[in-house]
Amino acid sequence: MFNFDEIIDRKGTDCIKYDSLLNTYGRDDLGSFWIADMDFRTPGFITDAIKKRLEHPIFGYPCVPDDYYRIISGWVGSTHGWQVDSDHIRYIPGIVKGIAFAERCFLHPGDKVVIQPPVYHPFRNTTLACGFEVVENPMLPVYDSEGYLTGYEVDFAGLEHICADPTVKMMILANPHNPCGIAWDAATLQGIAEITRRNGVLVISDEIHGEMVLDGNLHIPFASVSKDAAANSIVFMAPSKTFNIAGIVSSYCIIEDAGIRDRFFNYIASCEIDFPSIFSIVATRAAYTRGGQWRQEMLEYVSGNIDFVDSWLRGHVKGIRAVRPQASFLIWLDCRKLGLSHDGLIDLFVNKAHLALNDGAMFGAEGDGFMRLNVGCPRSMLKAALESLEKAL
Numbered sequence: 001m002f003n004f005d006e007i008i009d010r011k012g013t014d015c016i017k018y019d020s021l022l023n024t025y026g027r028d029d030l031g032s033f034w035i036a037d038m039d040f041r042t043p044g045f046i047t048d049a050i051k052k053r054l055e056h057p058i059f060g061y062p063c064v065p066d067d068y069y070r071i072i073s074g075w076v077g078s079t080h081g082w083q084v085d086s087d088h089i090r091y092i093p094g095i096v097k098g099i100a101f102a103e104r105c106f107l108h109p110g111d112k113v114v115i116q117p118p119v120y121h122p123f124r125n126t127t128l129a130c131g132f133e134v135v136e137n138p139m140l141p142v143y144d145s146e147g148y149l150t151g152y153e154v155d156f157a158g159l160e161h162i163c164a165d166p167t168v169k170m171m172i173l174a175n176p177h178n179p180c181g182i183a184w185d186a187a188t189l190q191g192i193a194e195i196t197r198r199n200g201v202l203v204i205s206d207e208i209h210g211e212m213v214l215d216g217n218l219h220i221p222f223a224s225v226s227k228d229a230a231a232n233s234i235v236f237m238a239p240s241k242t243f244n245i246a247g248i249v250s251s252y253c254i255i256e257d258a259g260i261r262d263r264f265f266n267y268i269a270s271c272e273i274d275f276p277s278i279f280s281i282v283a284t285r286a287a288y289t290r291g292g293q294w295r296q297e298m299l300e301y302v303s304g305n306i307d308f309v310d311s312w313l314r315g316h317v318k319g320i321r322a323v324r325p326q327a328s329f330l331i332w333l334d335c336r337k338l339g340l341s342h343d344g345l346i347d348l349f350v351n352k353a354h355l356a357l358n359d360g361a362m363f364g365a366e367g368d369g370f371m372r373l374n375v376g377c378p379r380s381m382l383k384a385a386l387e388s389l390e391k392a393l
């Protein structure tokens with residue numbers, strides 16, 4: 001049994017989550033539940049492997065070991081039931097960077113990229129920064145009988161309409177979805193694959209949260225759902241969220257189609273960004289060969305945290321409801337019934353409850369009235385946060 005209740009002081013380790021509160025929120029006396037890394041100790045089988053490598057005193061250029069892509073392919077096969085050829089996998093130095101490289105590789109001036117807000121904000125920011133236009137196909141909200149959000153569906157009519165524009169050349173998909181934690185089902189992914197392929201819109205499927213499906217939900221890799229999907233996509237994955245090693249940078253892409261693969265692999269090779277650092281190799285190998293049990297226990301703990309937040313909000317707070325995620329450690333909180341303005345909601349969380357969460361509006365206008373809560377932390381921290389929130393209300 002691993003211990004996820006341990007509280008570890010991260011302040012002073014140059015981590016964004018704690019050491020940039022002042023810059024981000026204007027004060028640092030806040031409980032930190034925003035950016036998406038966890039407060040759990042990185043498992044010992046990873047830190048031990050790194051320590052072992054540190055015993056050798058030279059840190060020169062690494063080479064990619066023979067087993068590296070075989071280990072990744074084995075993990076993807078056993079975790080998601082997707083058999084991929086290890087030659088179809090390449091390291092990339094972060095998924096957001098991978099998206100930017102894919103845009104620069106495949107798009108031309110004037111091309112447009114579809115995103116489905118509310119969605120992980122770098123999809124928009126990176127696309128704009130790379131000089132391309134963003135076209136939004138907002139997701140369709142689903143409500144319960146009390147008017148609280150329970151999830152979203154893809155607007156297929158909207159997607160069809162947008163993809164018919166010949167200048168729309170790429171779609172960025174969050175699978176599973178961030179911030180709402182939806183593990184998209186096969187029919188949804190097949191529908192997206194059919195429309196995008198027919199219209200020549202390349203799909204970039206960001207699956208960084210895919211290893212963190214909860215409560216018996218399945219992660220379905222986009223490229224695995226149909227021939228259309230395999231022939232027209234780049235899938236990005238990583239062990240970084242699951243094993244809390246985002247700072248080590250250990251992402252990779254998987255491309256089934258030979259034409260897309262050759263073009264992208266050549267592009268990233270020409271930029272010399274397609275080989276891992278010493279520590280990415282060591283950490284990925286340890287995570288993907290020894291991490292199965294830890295992952296299971298971590299997911300059970302996170303699921304317990306979600307139960308805790310969900311029932312606590314129902315019992316103590318009128319006007320805020322958790323949208324239960326099917327994947328990962330982020331909870332989309334529907335706060336609209338508090339009736340606060342955007343600034344009022346931020347003021348409640350930051351200045352009154354002393355809590356740093358992600359403001360829902362950063363994921364798109366559709367996120368206004370929502371907050372994103374990171375529950376990848378010891379339950380006692382969540383309890384303290386919820387008590388502060390109740391007091392503030």
Ligand SMILES: Cc1ncc(COP(=O)(O)O)c(C=O)c1O
Pocket residue numbers: 036093094095096097120174178206208209238240246251
């Ligand atoms: C959907 C999604 N994609 C990508 C990232 C960041 O990935 P990377 O650090 O590999 O760029 C995050 C981090 O929160 C995320 O939630």
